[in-house]
Amino acid sequence: MSSQPQREMNSESLEPRPRTPMSDAEARNWLQRTWDDGKGFTSWFQQVHHTVIGRRYIITAFCFFLLGGLLAALMRIQLSHPENHFLSPDFYNQVFTMHGSTMMFLFAVPVMEAFGIYMIPLMMGTRNIAFPRLNAYSWYLYVCGGIMLYVAFVLNTGPDVGWFAYPPLSGPDFSPGKRADFWAQMITFTEVAALAVAVEIITTIFKLRAVGMSLNRIPLFGWAMLIHSFMVIFAMPAVALDSSMLLMDRLISTHFFNPAEGGDALLYQHVFWFFGHPEVYIIFVPAMGIVSEIIATFSRRPVFGYPALVLALVANGFVGFGLWVHHMFATGLPMMGYSFFTAASLMIAIPSAVQIFCWIATLWTGRINWKTPLIFVIGFFAIFVLGGLTGVMLASVPLDTQVHDTYFVVAHFHYVLIGGALFPLFGGIYYWFPKITGRMLSEKLGLWHFWLFFIGFNLTFFPMHILGLKGMPRRVYTYLPQNGWGTMNFIATVGALFMTAGVLFWLYNIWTSYRRGPLAGDNPWGASSLEWATNSPPPIYNFDELPTVNSRTPLWTATAENPVIRGLRIDDREVLITRVLDAEPDHINSFPKPSPWPFWSAMATTALFVGSIFNGYALYIGAIPLAFTLTMWFWPKKHEIALEEAEGVRR
Amino acid sequence: MIRLFAFWAGTFNDHSVTEAMGRQAAVIAHEWWFFFAVCTTVFIITMLFLARALMKRRTVEDVPLATGPAVLDPRRERTLTIAVSSAMGVTVVTLFVLLFVSISTGASIRHFNSKNAVTIQVMGHQWWWHVIYQNTAASETLQTANEIHIPVGKPVVILTSSNDVIHSFWVPNITGKRDLIPGYSTALWIQADKPGRFRGQCAEFCGHQHAHMAFYIVAQEQNDFDAWERAQINPAVTPAPGSLQEKGMQKFMAGPCVMCHTIRGTDAGGAVGPDLTHVASRSTIAAGTLDFNHENLLKWVRNSQDIKPGNKMPAMQITDDDLNAIVAYLESLK
């Protein structure tokens, strides 16, 4: 990669224009003015920059994480000894449903997308995410969906049918009232938001990459988010459809899941798990991306086996869709199908193993720099490998019929989800916090956080394996003293205490470091990817000059003469669009400015969704304001057209 | 290693997957220990490699960021490629072994073909188990609840169905679980190899009292089983005139009990709650929640909502005398 793109841009694609000599400071002023979304109350509802929305997404997701954790603590107190009367069965059922739904729909998926929204445009070396207004819209929808669910919960209308909401228990006959409806509509909210983000991330990765970042140079976190987004696009419509069918059964008396009228209760499970299993990989794949980034940075070498890791991620994406039936081994389906899904479920271990081995090889030959992000990744190894191996056990039909729906499974998926996603995520926070805030997190508090959380986690969830083998089913609000499950449950509750303490240390760390932490500088870890090529925190226009890339580890191979892209207008929000495969410059596009209409569209959508819980006609009536706000969103604005058509200031 | 297994196995109580009392559970327990051994080995090896990778004396303290990235040695990278590839090879072979073991285990426990096997229909209700011993002669068909008697060492067919929501039939000592799904009826084979009482519990979330929806399988020698079956087919005993039990029977028939419960040989024919014809022959009440004894019966009949909040049996507004009479009557229903 030479300075070819730069010359091309200057001489051909952007023809005659006044060449005003301009100082860097002056150019930065222009960029600041152009990309600034404004401050103040009304501007807040109009902001569209990905770092702003990304930060909101991250904070919101962690708020839901804390709420979900609080609910988990309630459950652990209730289960600490047999026949406890701390929670009533009715409330317990709401609590465990809310815990599962919160963690899956309001925390795990959104938080991964949040990091994608914040980091992907920076990693790709561009100035904003594709479709920035859609991005803002998706955040409003996500927040409204979450708030709706929690308002319902506070009003004793929290869903009480499990995060999977199997009919007929969730159907009109056995779940009267509006509890299950709120759950089903929360799904619609979060799925629309997730689909929007997936589209943005795919487009950003495919079309907004820095010049020179051909497909084989995309950072592994970028690949992970790409696979994640494609999986979202294929998996999420299934659950949105399923929950809508459930809603129709409940609201307008359809019979999709009513066997008495030719419906089928198993149909729901098939469609749900067609989403539900890929969901696990939707959560887990971005975390793999984070792990790859952290391992490369802290072992001071490029990750070993880049092509193998990318192929493993792709394989995860494909095979992840072929094993949903292993959630239904107890339903009594035909043997032939079972064997297929057993084989597929074992096969998914192969890409995961490839990744683990490649990372170990990277660490083996690297020079290790013991910092908190890496320590969390080491924790991830221990926990995730164990969780993966219990997953291998669950792939076997006979074993699964014994431990399915017991605490063994609870232990398994907490090992893979907390180990496989939350530990890398914590590592990611320690890794990227300096980039996002400009300040370092405390290493000492980080170690406290890690050890408390790691020990607490194993204390909580390891005994659950044994509980499951001893016959304790899931989702029970209590158990009998003579079952002999008391000791293990008490240990688990003590472990939850440790985890809580760990999270408190983490929060305290963030609180103090955000205010008084040491300044980070642009690239505190000496990392290789493009997000570290700009200031911490990044300016609103991300990069003074759009970078180019000449290897997989651009900042490690950059030279002083590394070319940058010039010729974009700095008085208009212009970004460079590059080609999908080789990331050669293609054309220039003007990006949307701040707008209040994503917010109003989200409000109209919310009214429609919430209204349709109570009355089917809300769908028709609610469409009117929605159509209006969407029209306003896309209505051409004179001054914006004029700005885009003007000659403009370039650099 | 074996001692470690034994220690762990020893910490399990009777309601446990690894404590097999039936043919299928035994095969599955073998498979479990095999998988456990393989997975533990894999885990330990992976962790050893990780530890070795981390303990290499190439760590850099405090000055790492100034040092540039490592320069890759192509020969070492090649060695790494070979190492990772062979690790993958081993993984794939291991997975094939596991697949083979899993499928052959599955095949070996699927059918126990047997002519004239005892066929038992089990129907899930919120929150108890309805058990029907089918017979071609209608008068020989018997119904009971929450306690399934089977002959030892003989294959038994369980036909499953559900009356309301999805439940799951599971006796860890005997075999794996099977969901009871409305609209579907499935058949599964079970076999107990040792006599005894084996606890089972609903394993699919089914509402308020999912936690208190247990049952027992009572495996008996064929003679005992036949005797039990003959006794169960008989209608309920009629209490002696003028006895407390007779008063209880009258109160039962005149009160709300009769709306939901059946006692064969009397006017009570409700189909909402468990059949009480021989309730005193069962060892528990309230779906395996309480032992069958006088105090528990008093507590349960007076206000079952205290014990299983949300269950379908309403609290009774009856005097203590009536309560004692009804409980005395129930205790007489051997």
Add this chain to the structure above:
Amino acid sequence: MKSISVAALLLLSLLAGCAREKRSYQDQSPYVEQAPDKVVQSDLHPGMMPPPSSYEKNVYAESAYDVAEGQKLFEQYHCSGCHFHGGGGIGPPLMDSDWIYGSDPQNIRATILEGRPNGMPSFRGKIADHQVWEIVAYVRSLSGLLPKDVSPGRSDQISLGTTPQQTHPQYEKKEQPGLNREEKPK
């Protein structure tokens, strides 16, 4: 000020949601003391004052859970044996707006407890009081006398006690165990 009152109204309507979602594992009905002869069947009464009625409102009609319980009890206690699913047959229909003995909750309750000529049996003492109120609420929902958000949706209507349709692959004839297969020694 206006916004405050609007917010207050909203809050109140939300609190209504709480009653709708209450799962009461009753306990005792608050109307136990109501004597059957206090039920008003006619507006005519002797003297100046109407007889005092202890009945105020049926709290069970405010909870979707209780109404749904009423729906199940309606099946389980075989009300549907005569009234079918509200359309009537042997007994009068319950879905229309004609009420022979009055449509007020206490009228319906009296009908259930006391029975009526020409076939309606008396259920006094047979049905727990709160269950009666649940059935009353359900019966009223059949003719649209309850708000929509507490009225039950369609019922799954799986008939009690019969073998469900045998559609499952495992239940096919060749898989049917024990009946027409020779024993294979293993």
